[in-house]
Structures are given as structure tokens and as C-alpha cells.
Amino acid sequence: MKRRKTPQRMCVGCQEISPKRQLIRIVRSPQGELSLDLSGKKSGRGAYLCRNQECFHTAVKAKRLQKALKCEISSELLAILAGELDLLEEDKEERTIDKT
Ligand SMILES: [Zn+2]
Numbered sequence: 578m579k580r581r582k583t584p585q586r587m588c589v590g591c592q593e594i595s596p597k598r599q600l601i602r603i604v605r606s607p608q609g610e611l612s613l614d615l616s617g618k619k620s621g622r623g624a625y626l627c628r629n630q631e632c633f634h635t636a637v638k639a640k641r642l643q644k645a646l647k648c649e650i651s652s653e654l655l656a657i658l659a660g661e662l663d664l665l666e667e668d669k670e671e672r673t674i675d676k677t
Pocket of ligand 1 (some may be wrong): 588589590591592593626627632
């Protein structure tokens with residue numbers, strides 16, 4: 578594999594630029610289905626997000642995710658995507674409970 582300059586992408590949540598591989602991609606397929614693209618290779622229109630719920634919800638609330646994907650997202654679908662994101666987060670690190 579050739580080494581190239583790391584591609585940078587902007588998170589649609591916090592709008593910070595990060596290396597592409599640190600972000601997750603949400604992709605809208607030509608059939609109009611949304612899914613998390615873990616390989617980064619799915620075809621379709623994509624939006625990049627940090628791996629956290631906060632950026633996801635910020636992006637949804639500000640409608641930046643919808644804008645980036647050029648579609649509306651149903652609340653059912655949002656719940657599914659949030660759930661998948663949750664699994665990724667758990668994968669990354671032990672969850673800390675910071676409720677007092
Ligand atoms: Zn972010």
C-alpha cells in the first residue's frame with residue numbers, strides 16, 4: 578500500500594477537521610438508504626462525523642447531517658444510527674458513568 582497524505586474531513590457535528598480515518602462516515606446509498614460506512618468505501622453521498630453521540634446529535638439538530646446527505650432522516654432511522662454509533666463507542670473505550 579502506498580502511503581499518502583492523510584485525507585482530512587470535517588465533522589458535520591462539531592465542524593472540526595480530523596483525519597478521515599478517525600471519523601465515521603454516514604452514507605446514503607443510491608437507493609436512499611442510510612447506514613454507517615465503516616469501510617469508507619460504500620458508494621453514495623457521505624457525511625463525516627466524530628465517533629461520538631454528541632457530534633451526531635449536534636449535526637442532526639443543526640440539520641447539517643440532513644444537508645450533507647441531502648435528505649430528511651426519520652426519527653426511527655436516527656435511533657438506529659445512534660444505536661450503531663453507540664456500539665462503536667463502546668468498542669473504542671470503556672464507558673464511563675459520570676452521573677452523580
Ligand atoms: Zn465532531
